[in-house]
Amino acid sequence: MKAKNCLIFGGSGQIGSFLIRKLTKNNVRVTVVTRNIHQKGLKIKTQGNAGYIDIVEANIFEEEKIEKLFREADYCINLVGILYEKKRGNTFKNIHTIFPSLLAKLCKKNNLENFIHISALGINEAIDSKYAISKLHGEKNILDNFSKSIILRPSIVFSNSDNFSTQFMTLLNRLPIFPLYYSGKTKFMPIHCTDLTDVIYHIISKGSDSQIIECIGPEILTFREIIEILLKLINKKRLLVPLPLTIAKLSAKFFQLLPNPLLTEDQLRLLKYHNIPSGKYKTNSDIGLPGKLYFKDEVKKYSYMWRDGGEFSTEKYNLKNMKKN
Numbered sequence: 015m016k017a018k019n020c021l022i023f024g025g026s027g028q029i030g031s032f033l034i035r036k037l038t039k040n041n042v043r044v045t046v047v048t049r050n051i052h053q054k055g056l057k058i059k060t061q062g063n064a065g066y067i068d069i070v071e072a073n074i075f076e077e078e079k080i081e082k083l084f085r086e087a088d089y090c091i092n093l094v095g096i097l098y099e100k101k102r103g104n105t106f107k108n109i110h111t112i113f114p115s116l117l118a119k120l121c122k123k124n125n126l127e128n129f130i131h132i133s134a135l136g137i138n139e140a141i142d143s144k145y146a147i148s149k150l151h152g153e154k155n156i157l158d159n160f161s162k163s164i165i166l167r168p169s170i171v172f173s174n175s176d177n178f179s180t181q182f183m184t185l186l187n188r189l190p191i192f193p194l195y196y197s198g199k200t201k202f203m204p205i206h207c208t209d210l211t212d213v214i215y216h217i218i219s220k221g222s223d224s225q226i227i228e229c230i231g232p233e234i235l236t237f238r239e240i241i242e243i244l245l246k247l248i249n250k251k252r253l254l255v256p257l258p259l260t261i262a263k264l265s266a267k268f269f270q271l272l273p274n275p276l277l278t279e280d281q282l283r284l285l286k287y288h289n290i291p292s293g294k295y296k297t298n299s300d301i302g303l304p305g306k307l308y309f310k311d312e313v314k315k316y317s318y319m320w321r322d323g324g325e326f327s328t329e330k331y332n333l334k335n336m337k338k339n
Contacts, residue, residue, distance in 0.1 A: 021089065022093065031057075034046065038066035046070070047072050084123070106148035136292075138150070143283045164217055169203040185276070192254050192255070194238055198236055202234070232307075234290060247314055266281070
């Protein structure tokens with residue numbers, strides 16, 4: 015059987031690394047488009063089996079250049095997304111609405127088998143968030159332009175290379191007091207990268223009759239519960255303080271001025287809404303691929319790096335000895 019060819023945008027990020035390994039391991043040829051091959055090329059190359067991965071440097075809006083790549087592709091996967099806006103064109107509208115629409119048009123023009131687009135869970139309700147609105151508009155444009163598109167809406171995606179669990183453990187290590195926005199009651203269903211990439215591979219290998227799939231992990235956790243799990247894993251005690259909304263807004267105004275903001279006003283608005291299935295669409299469980307990896311169990315494997323002593327922490331040493339015995 016002829017090997018499938020998969021064109022990936024955003025392959026240097028967290029999901030991309032796991033996905034490239036998954037696809038090339040299963041004999042899928044991968045072409046990854048990156049804006050800076052000198053900075054990211056080596057990392058991308060190490061993720062895939064030799065002979066199954068090509069890297070192309072291109073600006074994602076260079077339509078003529080990227081269109082050539084679609085002629086040899088069977089599938090296109092878009093992993094490109096941003097959590098906050100930057101200057102130089104990195105706006106929610108450009109990245110989440112205009113760019114995916116362009117990819118959908120090119121998929122249709124070149125008659126690809128599928129276009130798989132990573133969106134986000136909970137965006138239907140968050141109508142006061144620029145992030146959510148841009149995602150929704152992007153989804154609509156994709157489905158209008160290419161009927162064979164499949165949109166995945168994951169909850170928080172975590173792994174040892176994420177910007178979620180690792181960032182929070184860093185903050186919890188340094189701050190004696192940690193703020194809880196909306197009293198920490200917002201609900202999430204974190205999904206591990208491995209479970210999400212299993213869903214993507216399933217679509218490539220077996221197809222899907224659903225245009226939108228909500229991707230979730232095996233448990234519901236509130237924001238407070240997530241923070242408490244992380245504190246326990248790094249063996250720290252911190253004062254968790256529910257932050258009044260007025261103060262939270264002021265802190266967000268300050269944080270979003272930083273080059274890599276810890277929190278923006280738009281993210282604060284998103285935190286009002288639960289990040290759980292809407293009930294309107296199928297989930298990964300409905301297509302036979304329930305999330306298997308639990309947040310605490312997986313983060314425990316790399317949390318020792320944030321404990322006192324790091325690699326040589328007492329907890330890690332005792333755990334190794336227990337396994338030997």
